[in-house]
Amino acid sequence: MSEPDIDTLTEDEAKAELARLARVIAHHDRLYNQEDAPEITDAEYDALRARNAAIEARFPALRRADSPSLRVGAPAAQGFAKRAHGAPMLSLANAFSAEEFSRFFDTARRFLGRDAPFSLVAEPKIDGLSLSLTYEAGALVAATTRGDGAVGEDVTDNARVIDAVPQSLRPPFPARIEIRGEIFMAKADFLALNDAETAAGRRGFANPRNAAAGSLRQLDPRVTAGRRLGLFAYALGDVSQPVADSHWQYLQRLRDWGFSVNPYSERLTDEAEAAAFQAGIAERRGGLAYDIDGVVYKIDDLALQRRLGFAGREPRWAIAWKFPAEQAMTVLRQIDVQVGRTGALTPVAILAPVNVGGVLVTRATLHNEDEIARLDLREGDTVRIERAGDVIPRVLGMIPDLRPPGTAPFHLPDHCPACGSAAMRPPNEVVRRCTGGLICPAQRQERLVHFVSRGAFDIDGLGERSLAELQACGLIKSPADIFRLHAHEADIAAREGWGTVSARNLVHGIEARRTLPLARFIYALGIRRVGANTAKLLARHYRTIDAWRAAMREATIIGSDARLALGNILGIGPAIATELADFFIEPRNIALLDDLLREVRVSPDDFVASASRLAGKTLVFTGTLTHMTRPEAKARAEALGARVTESVTGKTDFVVVGADAGSKARRAAELGVAILSEEAWLDLARNEA
């Protein structure tokens, strides 16, 4: 490539060059991501992006709204239907050391109020992708990827052509059953596939896991059929009738039905055996035919599993003891500055591409300027990085001996690189923010991305990239414009990379979301400190958009009744109240809101509170409980929608009094708070469950 030297570019030339690069990079992204047919090598592609970044570094003001540096990759290919899982597919707590491992089971013991160690089942953790298979009357009827745990993608057609997936179960079997397993590609098959792919002039996959994922997520099942994939089954989801008392028996059932279960799985009589097992597997790791990234240990007794239940999305009865994260050294070429939705300036390390655990890492967040100072990082340094917790790369530190001469400490700019407004760092805060608000193109883009994101309007077919494009060409200036795009369907269809079908899909995706519940609407506005949860609190309290708006407008007056009422909502304190008031005091925001409400309908949230009489109640446990431990009771109550606190106050609805209760029971009596015996509580919990 014989392009002009960046240092000699005039501003106009730079502008033209950025436009060209945006176009070219978008073109290659599309080839790579959607058509699986790259025309250039990774290195050439990286060079294009690096050139774009370098020009932007010299002319920050010229950065385009659709700049490639503002995004990574393309929106996921459409084409698979969504399907909900019968029982959610959960994630697992991780341990990286023997201490973390035993602490986990100590916590479980405390939860159950038990002294004895647990029998465990240990299974190598395959580095593939999880798949849920549904069988009815013994026949495979659905295969679903994990997705977000609640809803995944329907890949049934592909599962039907994978030899390792049983198409029917050997009897006897329950009427309906969900089986979870890990799809993977053996290392040798991965290498052979990549040889074939490169021989055919294609790019190949970065690692076996991506190869397995790519093979499973083919739109054409014939391609999947040509790939060699394995499956190890490891768990059950929703089942029409109980099939075992222990996890170890589960595994046996799975084998009986015709599944492969990992042959290195073992039953351990107590936790003390885990360390030796872990060491044994670590030693075997290199010799295994497939990649593993640790070992999963599950409490064998299903009755105990049920009692332990879940904390958030993680079971309290299983943990993944991971092998140490892989580390690598590379050069920190440059520190870029990104501008987020709230104006936060985030420094990002641009790294010489390096392979860490099978993934080519090119960037890593540096969080904030304090972090950079703490690690004493400078552009040009050689740094040690790791992929922590599997995914997100982290810069661990730099190697002083390898620092080249002539480097300088890094400081965040005091003006926004996207819009030039002042960037301030409030005292006692870590983050420096652009003060440009809606005049900042970077903030506008990120707000729109948030607006259409999953928890908000959730508009299908409108991703980061198309937003940037439609913004750059002037079709979208504010959120409400999205709902006026239908008038421009023909213009959009005529754009490069679109077409009548995708334009129509986009318009349909938008129309499908013209009505949405209040909580989502509030969340979509992207008010600082108001996330999905706080939005739900507000929606539950105010019920309708009109009531909320009226209250918020009044709450802009400090000391008003509405402001006090706002601060009295449990979970909303002064900071959030101020943030809401600040939003509603700004005429621009009111205009934006009015404009938006001309286009969309907001439905009241139906919190026809879960049937449970405990929903929304606050309760306190005191004294010694005999049937459950305190944490177990707490978890149980929370599962029924209640809040559990420690002290009895005017806000407390019930106090559950165990044996030898003391001052709290007395205080409850004084305050006239309802008192329940442990038996009454157990009845209540049982009946509401």
Added chain:
DNA sequence: ACTCCTCGAGTTCT
């Protein structure tokens, strides 16, 4: 005033 916990924000790569 201090501690524990929850929530929000930002981020990687496929």
Added chain:
DNA sequence: CTCGAGGAGT
């Protein structure tokens, strides 16, 4: 997933 800040409770 991780970090920092806010909120609730002691």
